[in-house]
Amino acid sequence: MVQPRFVRPTPSSPSSGAGEPNSSNLYAANCGPAVGLSHDAIAAAFCAFGEVNGVYPADESGVRVIVSFADPFSAKSALEALSGRPCPDLGGRTLHIRYSLLQLPSQVNECVPVSLSSSDLNIPGLFLLPDFVNAEEEKQLLAAVDTQPWIGLAKRRVQHYGYEFCYGTRNVDTKNHLGELPPFVSPVLERISLFPNLDYDPASLKLDQLTVNEYPSGVGLSPHIDTHSAFEDCIFSLSLAGPCIMEFRRYSASTWKVASTTTDEEEKPDTSTCIKKALYLPPRSMLLLSGEARYAWNHYIPHHKIDKVKDKVIRRSPRRVSFTLRKVRNHPCRCEFPQYCDSQQQT
Ligand SMILES: O=C(O)CCC(=O)C(=O)O
Ligand SMILES: [Fe+2]
Structure with a gap:
């Protein structure tokens, strides 16, 4: 139900x-x-x-x-x-x-035109690379995670490697290192180092945390900005098995609040002051969130079973699995977006 x-x-x-x-x-x-x-x-x-x-x-x-x-x-x-x-x-x-x-469902299905290319969105630091892995590699990655134990959340299943991501605080416990990332992601990590536009602090690219999310059809993710103090600048997300729409929202007057990111009860800052853009993430594509896209824009997967992309109606597949790869941060964030930054928040 x-x-x-x-x-x-x-x-x-x-x-x-x-x-x-x-x-x-x-x-x-x-x-x-x-x-x-x-x-x-x-x-x-x-x-x-x-x-x-x-x-x-x-x-x-x-x-x-x-x-x-x-x-x-x-x-x-x-x-x-x-x-x-x-x-x-x-x-x-x-x-x-x-x-x-x-x-109401009609409110969920607000129509944000969906782009096929990240450059159409004009969000600095957002890059989508289609066909980042091939069909055979996709099969192997899915087979590898399916031999590992899943953790059941309310609506989806997850696995954490490197460091556990804690949904209560939306942070990681840096003192609790679970070990190296598993060998099955090594080819992905290698290819990331060849990613174009990677003009970043190398510390940001020593990825040491992987969260695997498995979304059944119709399940999405509430709008959030990954906690600044938890992870470095570059956040990579590989889509496997099925597509989804990812919506990006920039609120003009937002402050960092843990409650706004932990809950499925979607917090709604005044959307009249919010810019919304949407991108189609095909299976096997890699998304990079960095800079403004990572620090200032909420990302959101609408909870739809059917998405409208250009003039086509696309049915979500029974399963989408994503690999989110990040580098755990060991020092406060000093980004240029203090209004969204827990490290720079004045309380
Ligand atoms: O499933 C995805 O592609 C995104 C996951 C995500 O945003 C997160 O784990 O913070
Ligand atoms: Fe995220």
């Missing part, structure tokens, strides 16, 4: 007379299966305020959920009664609750 999608309300979201979002859905942080509270237990605690239609994971952390009520009045009562106070029915945990909005 496809899980409904929820987004954070913005100032322009429809609201009730009191200026609150007129929503039946609540986002609740600090409860969930990862702290021993099942969705059923959470539903039981919230149903004291009205009929609960469902409890869903808000993201992959296991400690943030969406509670969906049958009506907005129940949601309002629950929010007022439970937010910021220890909840005896939920092990005495203090929940942090706010409204959440159901995102």
